[in-house]
Amino acid sequence: xxxxxxxxxxxxxxxxxxxxxxxxxxxxxxxxxxxxxxxxxxxxxxxxxxxxxxxxxxxxxxxxxxxxxxxxxxxxxxxxxxxxxxxxxxxxxxxxxxxxxxxxxxxxxxxxxxxxxxxxxxxxxxxxxxxxxxxxxxxxxxxxxxxxxxxxxxxxxxxxxxxxxxxxxxxxxxxxxxxxxxxxxxxxxxxxxxxxxxxxxxxxxxxxxxxxxxxx
Amino acid sequence: xxxxxxxxxxxxxxxxxxxxxxxxxxxxxxxxxxxxxxxxxxxxxxxxxxxxxxxxxxxxxxxxxxxxxxxxxxxxxxxxxxxxxxxxxxxxxxxxxxxxxxxxxxxxxxxxxxxxxxxxxxxxxxxxxxxxxxxxxxxxxxxxxxxxxxxxxxxxxxxxxxxxxxxxxxxxxxxxxxxxxxxxxxxxxxxxxxxxxxxx
Numbered sequence: 001x002x003x004x005x006x007x008x009x010x011x012x013x014x015x016x017x018x019x020x021x022x023x024x025x026x027x028x029x030x031x032x033x034x035x036x037x038x039x040x041x042x043x044x045x046x047x048x049x050x051x052x053x054x055x056x057x058x059x060x061x062x063x064x065x066x067x068x069x070x071x072x073x074x075x076x077x078x079x080x081x082x083x084x085x086x087x088x089x090x091x092x093x094x095x096x097x098x099x100x101x102x103x104x105x106x107x108x109x110x111x112x113x114x115x116x117x118x119x120x121x122x123x124x125x126x127x128x129x130x131x132x133x134x135x136x137x138x139x140x141x142x143x144x145x146x147x148x149x150x151x152x153x154x155x156x157x158x159x160x161x162x163x164x165x166x167x168x169x170x171x172x173x174x175x176x177x178x179x180x181x182x183x184x185x186x187x188x189x190x191x192x193x194x195x196x197x198x199x200x201x202x203x204x205x206x207x208x209x210x211x212x213x214x215x216x
Numbered sequence: 217x218x219x220x221x222x223x224x225x226x227x228x229x230x231x232x233x234x235x236x237x238x239x240x241x242x243x244x245x246x247x248x249x250x251x252x253x254x255x256x257x258x259x260x261x262x263x264x265x266x267x268x269x270x271x272x273x274x275x276x277x278x279x280x281x282x283x284x285x286x287x288x289x290x291x292x293x294x295x296x297x298x299x300x301x302x303x304x305x306x307x308x309x310x311x312x313x314x315x316x317x318x319x320x321x322x323x324x325x326x327x328x329x330x331x332x333x334x335x336x337x338x339x340x341x342x343x344x345x346x347x348x349x350x351x352x353x354x355x356x357x358x359x360x361x362x363x364x365x366x367x368x369x370x371x372x373x374x375x376x377x378x379x380x381x382x383x384x385x386x387x388x389x390x391x392x393x394x395x396x397x398x399x400x401x402x403x404x405x406x407x408x409x410x411x412x413x414x415x416x
Contacts, residue, residue, distance in 0.1 A: 001289055001300055008291045008332070059287040062265055063348065066281055067304035207264040 002053050002081045016045040017089055021096065028100055035097045039113045039170040040163055042093060043120045043145045046086040050124020051137040053078055054198075058128075062207060071206040075199055079121060086117030103173040108180070112169030115187045122195035123162050129201035153178070162190045217262060217356050217387055222271030224257050231257045233410035234271065237389075241277075241355070244378050244388040246398045249407035255391045256284055258407065259358050262389065277355025277387070284360040284391070286345035290334040294320065294344050297333070298351065305352035312351060319347040322377070324370045338365035346374075357381060360391045375400050 006013060024038025031037065061074050094110040103109045124141070131137035144161060151158035153167045165187025172178040219237040223230070232254040239245050247255045260266045261273055263281040288297060295313055302312025321327055325343040333341060346362045363374045378400060381388050390397065398404045 001292060001296075004296065005289060005291045057289070059283070059285070060289055063281060063283070063287050064301065064304045066263060066265075066279055067301050067348075067352065068306060069304040208267070 002078050019045045035101050036170045042116045046120035047124035050121045051128040054128025065206045071202040082121040090114045090117040104176045105173040109173035112166045115166035119191040125198040126194040129198045218274045220272045222268040230410040239387045241385045244401040246401040246404045247391045253407035253409050279356045280349040280354025282346050282349035282359045282362045286341045288333040357388045
């Protein structure tokens with residue numbers, strides 16, 4: 001259902017792709033950090049899409065769970081679809097940055113941008129599960145990603161935020177002398193922890209009735 | 217279905233205060249009361265969508281829940297909703313479309329309507345909302361003002377269906393504001409707004 005809903009919103013799809021490109025394009029000729037800015041801005045797109053997917057589906061999800069779905073089935077279905085979309089956009093965006101900026105380590109850049117997309121989806125689903133309404137969800141998104149964008153990756157607060165790992169990877173791909181030993185494990189750990197949070201909240205909110213499915 | 221002295225509070229506000237209700241198979245019960253009396257909250261507790269602060273809820277059999285506000289995916293059509301719910305119910309897509317199509321037709325949903333939910337009229341959305349609750353043979357029907365936006369024919373048809381569901385052995389609970397409906401059920405539970413000091 002998330003796939004159909006996304007496919008039927010061509011304007012939203014276009015904006016989701018254009019937003020990180022706009023961040024990158026606006027900074028490309030003025031800043032050495034254009035790739036970092038653009039790469040992290042992907043989080044606005046993918047986490048935003050995930051927040052709306054989770055929040056708009058919330059009332060229907062309850063009925064679907066009553067009908068027989070397990071909350072984790074709904075969450076995983078949404079996660080896989082959004083991850084697929086996010087990683088596709090990340091692949092396109094990585095090519096744009098490699099061609100536009102010419103990073104020293106293009107594969108590290110691709111991994112960093114991909115990790116932004118990978119982490120954004122569970123981040124958005126967790127915020128979507130936590131936030132009472134769209135406005136609160138979007139404000140949390142702007143707050144977290146906006147703060148991450150303004151901070152250097154060496155700052156303590158940056159290290160506590162979900163996109164620190166990919167920020168380090170993208171920075172390393174451009175500057176080359178940035179330690180990235182912890183970046184990938186921390187990034188994945190954050191993504192899985194956020195997914196766990198989303199799953200926990202979805203399950204806690206779900207109707208408690210257990211029943212076998214009927215046969216055809 | 218049994219509710220034993222259930223209470224629910226949202227913040228400081230007591231919404232449902234020690235309500236008990238028992239609905240047997242083949243019985244239809246109407247829940248009435250003024251705005252804010254806790255009718256929807258009570259029904260949501262029956263469906264286990266919210267947990268009572270006190271008291272217990274026991275439901276035997278699959279619940280078909282029709283919320284007051286149609287819970288629909290705005291960009292999906294009626295058939296796509298039926299297919300989606302069918303998957304949850306473990307029904308084949310063909311059977312869901314057949315059974316759901318029949319239910320929709322009985323309530324006067326435009327046959328062959330392929331529009332997305334956001335383009336449907338209020339009455340048509342409500343008919344789809346109701347059909348999704350009925351799909352797959354639920355044994356307990358919890359219907360929260362399910363006929364909002366229905367034309368007269370569909371409204372009459374709805375109450376004819378209630379009589380049929382009773383004969384088929386279903387337990388039916390209908391939240392209603394309309395007195396005409398209360399004459400067509402076995403019992404009426406009238407809720408009052410809990411007094412400020414109650415439940416303390």
